[in-house]
Amino acid sequence: MKKVIVAPSILSANFVALEHNVKMLEESGAEWIHIDVMDGHFVPSITTVGPLVVKSLRNVTKLLFDVHLMTTSPEKCWREFRRAGADLITFHNEVLADKKKLIDDIKSSGIKVGVSIKPKTSVSEIEYLIPYIDLVLVMAVEPGFSGQSFIGDMIYKIKDLRKIIDKNNYDCFIEVDGGINSQTASVCTNAGVDVLVSGSYIFSAKNPSLAVKSLLV
Ligand code: DX5
Numbered sequence: 001m002k003k004v005i006v007a008p009s010i011l012s013a014n015f016v017a018l019e020h021n022v023k024m025l026e027e028s029g030a031e032w033i034h035i036d037v038m039d040g041h042f043v044p045s046i047t048t049v050g051p052l053v054v055k056s057l058r059n060v061t062k063l064l065f066d067v068h069l070m071t072t073s074p075e076k077c078w079r080e081f082r083r084a085g086a087d088l089i090t091f092h093n094e095v096l097a098d099k100k101k102l103i104d105d106i107k108s109s110g111i112k113v114g115v116s117i118k119p120k121t122s123v124s125e126i127e128y129l130i131p132y133i134d135l136v137l138v139m140a141v142e143p144g145f146s147g148q149s150f151i152g153d154m155i156y157k158i159k160d161l162r163k164i165i166d167k168n169n170y171d172c173f174i175e176v177d178g179g180i181n182s183q184t185a186s187v188c189t190n191a192g193v194d195v196l197v198s199g200s201y202i203f204s205a206k207n208p209s210l211a212v213k214s215l216l217v
């Protein structure tokens with residue numbers, strides 16, 4: 001069976017000890033770092049994770065930087081994150097009319113691109129984009145906050161995506177974000193997820209390193 005990738009969301013990390021946390025994640029077997037960017041408009045919260053934080057982190061780790069833009073105008077800010085060291089930029093399907101142009105722009109800058117769908121957005125709305133993107137991010141909670149519960153019905157979306165990707169032999173990851181713990185992780189990997197994002201489960205654990213490892217099995 002294919003090995004799952006764990007992408008801890010640093011939204012739940014202790015920012016004073018960010019470098020230490022990232023090293024711990026590296027040693028625990030996480031391969032990606034999930035970086036949530038919120039603009040106070042597309043979602044109610046504003047995160048302090050801007051390009052400056054990404055740039056500082058770039059100096060201390062080689063892990064893949066998976067930037068999740070929960071912003072109304074991703075076409076205006078993605079370049080700054082690219083310059084700061086992002087390896088993959090995911091924007092939301094719900095915000096732009098011309099998604100293909102943004103996909104092409106991000107890809108031709110030499111990094112990977114993903115499209116995310118909120119819980120109420122169906123797979124059929126993004127199916128035509130799958131051949132052009134590197135990743136579909138299935139939100140299993142309403143975006144905006146960590147610590148929410150996994151919405152069980154999202155499993156059907158993951159299964160549908162798995163079928164579409166396998167049937168057409170598309171080179172596209174399925175990532176799931178929101179409410180991931182050791183139980184929901186195994187349901188998701190059985191349904192065909194490639195990348196697990198997890199925030200509060202890892203960072204509120206007594207032993208965050210063991211929490212990362214529990215998602216890898
Ligand atoms: C929510 C963010 C998530 C969040 C996940 O809008 O996109 O990445 O940090 O946190 P947990 O794992 O606690 O649901």
Ligand code: ZN
Pocket residue numbers: 009034035036068177197
């Ligand atoms: Zn996220």
